Amino acid sequence: MMEWTDRHCRVLHRLHSRHALLYTEMLTTGAILLGDRARLLGYDAAEHPVALQLGGSDPRALAECARIAEDLGYDEVNMNVGCPSDRVQEGRFGACLMAEPALVGACVVAMKAAVKIPVTVKCRIGIDDQDPEASLDAMTQTVKAAGVDALIVHARKAWLKGLSPKENRDIPPLDYGRVYRLKAAHPDLDISINGGVADLAQTTAHLDHVDGVMMGRAAYQDPWQLLQVDPLVFGAPAPYASAREVAEAFVPYIARELERGTRLHSMTRHMLGLFRSVPGARAFRRHLANEAFKHGAGLDVYRGALAHLSHDTASAEAA
DSSP states (O other), X not given: OTTTSOXXXXXXXXXXXXXXXXXXXXXXHHHHHHSOHHHHHOOOGXXXXXXXXXXXXXXXXXXXXHHHHHHTTOSEEEEEEOOOOHHHHHTTOGGGGGGOHHHHHHHHHHHHXXXXXXXXXXXXXXXXXXXXXXXXXXXXXXXXXXXXXXXXXXXXXXXXXXXXXXXXXXXXXXXXXXXXXXXXXXXXXXXXXXXXXXXXXXXXHHTTXXXXXXXXXXXXXXXXXXXXXXXXXISXXXXXXXXXXXXXXXXXXXXXXHHTTOOHHHHHGGGTTTTTTSTTHHHHXXXXXXXXXXXXXXXHHHHHHHTTSOSOHHHHHHO
């Protein structure tokens, strides 16, 4: 998610699950090829497995960016065919490419020829007046023939004419059944579902029908629930027993980044939903909002925020 799942966010989320695949925010091919790659593509080794999500429609540019991602150690490269923003449409990438499945297929072919890591596509079920049965089938058949390793489907249409990007996240109705039918029709293709997944109960229910589930806003706004991903989805122990333990485990990373000149707010801005329902959570958020952005804010500010919380956070979270 653009401007949300940056490298600091991903490290925080990795502390919640050792096994979930993390995705970068979408980066355009132009930004990668012409911009500051160290800033855009840098990540912490703790993030693995991590996928780079690309926005673009030029097969050669996408192939070059895929090579860069592989050289940097990314575990997967993902092509975004689902973002509905105006800027994305003007650049001829994102959801508008649902109207050009052949071009998406050519992009997948080019990336597959360039790298050995998995190449995946994230799309919508359709756009505007498209019939979701026909549009999603056309996209799936094309990228499958191109050798795509997996398809992630946001189970809504994107209305490029008439709805804002924010409205496109909520107003078009979800159609999970369409994605279930797609998986039934392509049992040999790895298919994940996305869109409106609010909690782990919904995740496990979806896994009865598809191969994977992508959580977006819920994972960001309520990251504490990710502590149950490893036990419920992967059959492995949770990395930590509570959000408080996660917050303490985040301290060494914060300390390293502060030494490198990273502002405290750049890291703590991703933590505002970490202690939902925990006594003291509002004071924790207020402390960070008032102090973390200030020049020179350091671990004393972070620990001051944590001091507002109940020490029995595990019980509070369970409640």
